[in-house]
Amino acid sequence: MYTAADLRKGLKIAIDNEPYIITFFDFAKPGKGQALYRTKLKNMMTGSTLDRTYRSGETFEPANLEDRKMQYLYKEDDHYCFMDNDTFEQIHINEAALGDAKNYLIDNLAVDVLIFREKAIGVDVPNFVNLRVQQTDPWVKGDTSGSDSKPATLETGYVLRVPPFIEEGELITIDTRTGDYSTRVKG
Amino acid sequence: MAGNWALSRRRGALVQRGAIFDRVRGFFQEKGYLEVETPFRIPAPAPEAQIDAVASAGWFLQTSPELCMKRMLAAGYDSIFQICRCWREGERGTRHLSEFTMLEWYRAGADYLSLMEETEALVGAAAAVPRIVYRGRSVELTSPWERITVADAFRLHAGTTPQQALAAGTFDEIMVEQIEPRLGLTRPTFIYDYPACCGALARLKEGDPSVAERFELYIGGLEIANAFSELTDPREQRSRFEAEAAERSKQGKAPYPVPEKFLESLAGMPESAGIALGLDRLVMVLLDAETIDEVVAFTTEEL
Numbered sequence: 001m002y003t004a005a006d007l008r009k010g011l012k013i014a015i016d017n018e019p020y021i022i023t024f025f026d027f028a029k030p031g032k033g034q035a036l037y038r039t040k041l042k043n044m045m046t047g048s049t050l051d052r053t054y055r056s057g058e059t060f061e062p063a064n065l066e067d068r069k070m071q072y073l074y075k076e077d078d079h080y081c082f083m084d085n086d087t088f089e090q091i092h093i094n095e096a097a098l099g100d101a102k103n104y105l106i107d108n109l110a111v112d113v114l115i116f117r118e119k120a121i122g123v124d125v126p127n128f129v130n131l132r133v134q135q136t137d138p139w140v141k142g143d144t145s146g147s148d149s150k151p152a153t154l155e156t157g158y159v160l161r162v163p164p165f166i167e168e169g170e171l172i173t174i175d176t177r178t179g180d181y182s183t184r185v186k187g
Numbered sequence: 188m189a190g191n192w193a194l195s196r197r198r199g200a201l202v203q204r205g206a207i208f209d210r211v212r213g214f215f216q217e218k219g220y221l222e223v224e225t226p227f228r229i230p231a232p233a234p235e236a237q238i239d240a241v242a243s244a245g246w247f248l249q250t251s252p253e254l255c256m257k258r259m260l261a262a263g264y265d266s267i268f269q270i271c272r273c274w275r276e277g278e279r280g281t282r283h284l285s286e287f288t289m290l291e292w293y294r295a296g297a298d299y300l301s302l303m304e305e306t307e308a309l310v311g312a313a314a315a316v317p318r319i320v321y322r323g324r325s326v327e328l329t330s331p332w333e334r335i336t337v338a339d340a341f342r343l344h345a346g347t348t349p350q351q352a353l354a355a356g357t358f359d360e361i362m363v364e365q366i367e368p369r370l371g372l373t374r375p376t377f378i379y380d381y382p383a384c385c386g387a388l389a390r391l392k393e394g395d396p397s398v399a400e401r402f403e404l405y406i407g408g409l410e411i412a413n414a415f416s417e418l419t420d421p422r423e424q425r426s427r428f429e430a431e432a433a434e435r436s437k438q439g440k441a442p443y444p445v446p447e448k449f450l451e452s453l454a455g456m457p458e459s460a461g462i463a464l465g466l467d468r469l470v471m472v473l474l475d476a477e478t479i480d481e482v483v484a485f486t487t488e489e490l
Contacts, residue, residue: 026280026281028282030362031385031403031410032237032385032413033358033359033363033385035277036359036360038364053360056277149196
C-alpha cells in the first residue's frame, strides 16, 4: 500500500481495480493550508487520463500487474516487439502504451513487460540506460555565450539537453525516471 | 571536464541569485532596517496545524523565524529583517524544498495594507526591471499591483464563498486548483482578508471579525509571500495556539511545547505587521525558472 507521500511520476496505482500510471506529479500547499498532492493519471488499459488531487493520509493500492522479464527486439510500424527469454514467446506493444519508455529501447535491452488481465500494457525499463549520441553540435572551446547545455539526439531518436563537452558517438547514461542526462560513460 | 554538471550548469542562476540578495539587503539598509540573526534551532515552534517542524536533538529546526523576531519587536527593535534557512518536514515538489530560504521583515506601527506597499517596493528593487517574463507571460511590476479579497477570488474564480468551501472541506483544493493559477498573471496580485480561522497569528479585521488582516502575494500563479497585521493579544494568541494544537493532535501529530516566552513577550509587542517571503520562489520568478531546483546550489536529493 502507498500513502500520498509515496506518489511520484511513474508510480502505478489501482483506481477502481484498473491500473493507472502517474504521468505528472507535484506537491502543493496553499498558504497556511494543508499539503495537497496533484496528479495526472493515465489509465494503462484505455489511455484515458484523469486529474486528481489527493491529501496526506490517503492511501493507494499498487496496480495489480504481473511483470515478465523480456528483451526488446525490434520496432515495426507503431508496434514494438519483445521476447520472453525463457519461452521465446514474442509480444507486441503499441507506441502509445509504452509512453516515455520508447525513448530508451535499444536492441536486446532487458525490460519488465507489464501484464494486466493477460494483456501486455506497458514496460518498465531499468533506472539507468546507456545510449549513444547520434547527433550534437561540436563544442566551441572558449565559447563565452554562457550556454551550459546543448541539445543532443540519441540513437533511439530521443532528444535531450547534455553538457557542452559531449561529442557525437559518445555513450552517455540517462536516468529514465527523469529522462535527464546523468553521466558520460568512460572508455 | 565532466565534473558535476548539474551543479556547474547553475552558475548563471546562482550569480543572479546573489545579485538579487544584494539588492534585497540594500533595500532594507536604505530604509533603516536592522538585519538580525535568530537561532535556527529552537525549543518550541509556533503550533500551526499544517506546518511540521524537523526535530533536532530534542528541539526543532525553525519553520520560520517569526517567534524570535516578534520577541525582538517586543523588546523595542522596531524595524528588523532577516534572511535565513527554514525547514518544513515533508514539503518537496517543483516549488518546495524542505530546507529553503526565507526573508522575513517586521515593522512597528505598520499594518498589512502599508506592508503591501512596502512589498511592491521591495520586489521592484529586487527585480531592478519594470517587467519580467515568467512562464511565457509578461508580468508588469510597476505599481499599483492587483488587489483582490479572498471572498472576491472565490466568487470570481470558483463561484462559491470561502465559508461554503470551508464548510465543505474544499477550501485548500479550490485555492490550489482554481484560484492560485489565476493570480498574478499580468501583474503581481495581493489576495487578502482571509477567513478568521486561516491566520493563527494574525489580527482580526477591525469592523469585520470574520476575516483576518492577512494577505498573500502571487506572481505568475506562484505564491511568494504571506503577511499579516500581527496579533498582539497574548490571551487570544494562547487560545489560537491551543486550537491549532488540538487540530494537530486530531491529525495524530505529536504536540509541540508551548512557546511560553513568546506568549509572555506579546504583551509588550507594539502594533505591527510582518511578512514572510520565500526568496527561492522570488528568484524563480525573476529568473523564469521552471523549478525551485534550478535556483539553489544543492537540492536535498543531491547531498
